[in-house]
Amino acid sequence: MIPSDLLRYKIDYKNNKIFPILCSLDNKNTDYQISKKIIEIFDECYNKKYNKEILNYMIKLLEQSEKDYKLVRGLYSILEKKCVFNSVFVNEKNIDSQNFNIPKETIKELTPMSIRRMIFDESALNNIAITEDKRKEILKRVSDKLETNIETTIKLMWSDLEENTIINGYNSLEPLTLLSLYNLSLIQTLLFNCLKMDIRINSNKSIGSLWKEILREIKRLGLMYWLEIDPNGSNDIICTVEGALNIIKLTEKYGNSIAKLVPLILKANNWSIKADILRVTSSGNRTIYNFEITEQSHSDKISSNTIKKIEDESQPIDDENKNNTISYDSNIEKIFAKKFELFNTGWKIDREPEPLITKFRTAFISDFILTKHENKILVEIIGFWTREYLERKIQKISQIIENYDNDNFYLILIINSENLAMYETNQDYSFSNIKNRSNVLIISYKNENISFKEIIPFLKTIERKYIDKNFEKKIDKNNVLLSIEEIFKEFNKSVNTKISLEDLNETLKLSQEKLYTNFDLKEILENNFEFKSVVEKKLRLKELIMVKDTIFKETFIREICGGLKEYRKIKNLKDVCDFLSSKKISEKIHIDLLIFMGFKIDWNGLDYSESKISYIH
Incomplete structure (x- = not known):
């Protein structure tokens, strides 16, 4: 977020609407160039260890050359929050880079406060310095003790003041990333004076996880909310969040809390925000304006991918595949x-x-x-x-x-x-x-x-329950049975020895145009016992046998059974399975077929070659 006085916005008085002036995420416009220049200033100050006073001076020069003061200061405030400013005493690297002529062993024991105390103690011993010569004399004695010169002592003495601090920690950003953060901050700052906000989200990933994250944050922030289904018929869920109930006693407390929800909302692939914004005119009049923004209408200014990338970079990642895994609460x-x-x-x-x-x-x-x-x-x-x-x-x-x-x-x-x-x-x-x-x-x-x-x-x-309800409702059962009977008839005439339920299902769909897309014969046979008994009767009449999810000709089953009993090379279950595979029978139904034909398997562990087989009836 940025300070309220840096908010750039425009008001449509005719339609009573308010909108922040967002930057376009385009590397060819002026906003991009300003963003790039500010980043270069921060990079230079960080690398050369310039203090904050110099940093602010360089930013002021940029403000004078650019027309938009609020944009420059807004971008600056975002980058400033991403920096860690410290005294030059924080580590030895900073001291060396400033070329302070002072032993490392000495500097380890010092702080700006301890140097000031040394100077004040020396001043107390030698009377207060009321002349420039006396001042230099006291500073010289302290500098000698520190084994450095007067200029360095003065710098170190006040190095903990804000204007003298340097950037000790800083991760540079890309110009477009900074502009994305700026646009996000503008929306959040506008919501400081929000009375009510409506949220809609949609996501390719777990939508419930995102809603749960948003609702938890709403509760943590102490905000009131309610949910409803969109009355316009889209079936979207609308979450309404309320700020202050009394506009007379309005503070930025509630709006600030509402603004914190925005980064979570922008995680969604599709989102929209509607809000009532209270603005107070210079004459003290209070007016409520409508604010609305959606991902679709402003995809060129608000990038959810950029926001997510920033969030991912700001958190340590233990697993490189973390984004592809499902997280669980327990x-x-x-x-x-x-x-x-x-x-x-x-x-x-x-x-x-x-x-x-x-x-x-x-x-x-x-x-x-x-x-x-x-x-x-x-x-x-x-x-x-x-x-x-x-x-x-x-x-x-x-x-x-x-x-x-x-x-x-x-x-x-x-x-x-x-x-x-x-x-x-x-x-x-x-x-x-x-x-x-x-x-x-x-x-x-x-x-x-x-x-x-x-x-x-x-x-x-x-x-x-579903199949019973929809089988009777969506299809003509008699027509399906007639088609199945016709397919069995054609199958008996063919040279084929078997047909899978999957192939039978596809053939049925081709012959029955009115069958619904999800029609699954195997599932219906498993769950509709009445229909299954009718199909089994038709199988017997056509001398066909169904084993698991495959239908065989009865003559083929007799041939297989006789072949197994006479096949002399068969010594164990592995030999039997090899024989069945040679007959183009799927491995997944070998055991079921053997049991159906009356063979008994004496298992010896999981090794097929150690398991014996015998015919019992």
Whole structure:
């Protein structure tokens, strides 16, 4: 942020709008040249160890040559905050670069205050210096003790005054980066007198994580907020943040807090800000102006990539792949995510989705969301927290369920076993309201061990419900069965010995134009038992056999079975698998096919060559 008196803005009195005068991020305009010159001044002062007095003098010369005083001073104030100014005593390097003729051993023991004390002590011993000669005499005696000259002693004596400090720490910026920071600071400074701000964000990455970061900061800053769905039908979430409730007693306290949210908002790929800004005229009149800015309308002046780059550079990075990894609030969340992926359920898992709005217009952001087709399941993991926190959490979840209770809303609540026992004992309204719903699964975990024994069946139930509902609703079942029968008929006429369910599914889609895009025959067979029984009947009539996700001709199965029984080279399971592979049978169904044909496998570890096989029926 920059001082309020350096704010550059323009007012559209006709439309009652206010807007900061932002710099274009273009390396061919005047703003870029000014930014470059200021950076060069700082670089020179840092490298040559010029003090702040010289730095300010060089900036004043630049102000005189340029027309825009506020721009020069604004850019200067941003760079100044990124510098560390210290006395030349901070380290030996600075002393050497200033060419102070003083032994290093001596300088290590000194500070500007200690030198002043030496001079005052010497003055007290030799009476106060009331003449220039007496002054030089006292300074000479102190300089002799320091083994240096009078000029150096005077410099060191006042080296801790602000105008005498030098830049001890400084990371130079690119001109465009400085202009980006300046534009950000202008927006923040304009918001110092903000009464209310509406925020919208969108992101390619976890939108919930970004909302959670913003809402946490709002709470930390002590601001009031509420959420609502855009009434214009875009379904975007609008977060309204309030500043001072009374414009008569307005201070910059609330506006300053609101301004601190801007860098977080700019992290989003797509964002917009609307605010009410109070300005006081020279005559004392108070007027509220509208301020609006979006990423799309000002992408040439506000670069979210630049802001993010600046943030990344300002923080130490332990892992070079940090930006590509998902961060978790707790270890139990990480364990759940990794374990869920291992089950290969077909459900997509995402971290911290978009917020849901409670009936009191606050936000709830679940730890995960599972999605498949049109189904969405929120997953919330509740660890070991204080009783008060847990009660608030359960109450908020209860409000969400009341707000979003419909056929497509599901929730998995994973609670620490000790906390679950407490809920079961107390049985308050909020927990009972959650527990007694069929679309909510509540399980417990202990010692960071989450069981999926109940989770997988819960997912299967939702899939089955969805397929039953949409299979009847979206397609003509009789037409599909007729097409399947026709495909079986053509398959029997062909020289092919097998067909996968995946190929059958694609053939069905070509023959049935009205089939929805996500139509999945394998999934329907797994979840719709009535339809599966009809298909199996048609398979038997056509002398076809389905093993796992592959359909074989019955004659081919008999041929394979007979071949295995007569094949003399077969000594173990590895030989059998080699034989099946020679018949172009996929390795993933070898075991299922062998069991179907009546073979028994005597396993000896995981080594196929050590496992024996025999025919039992």
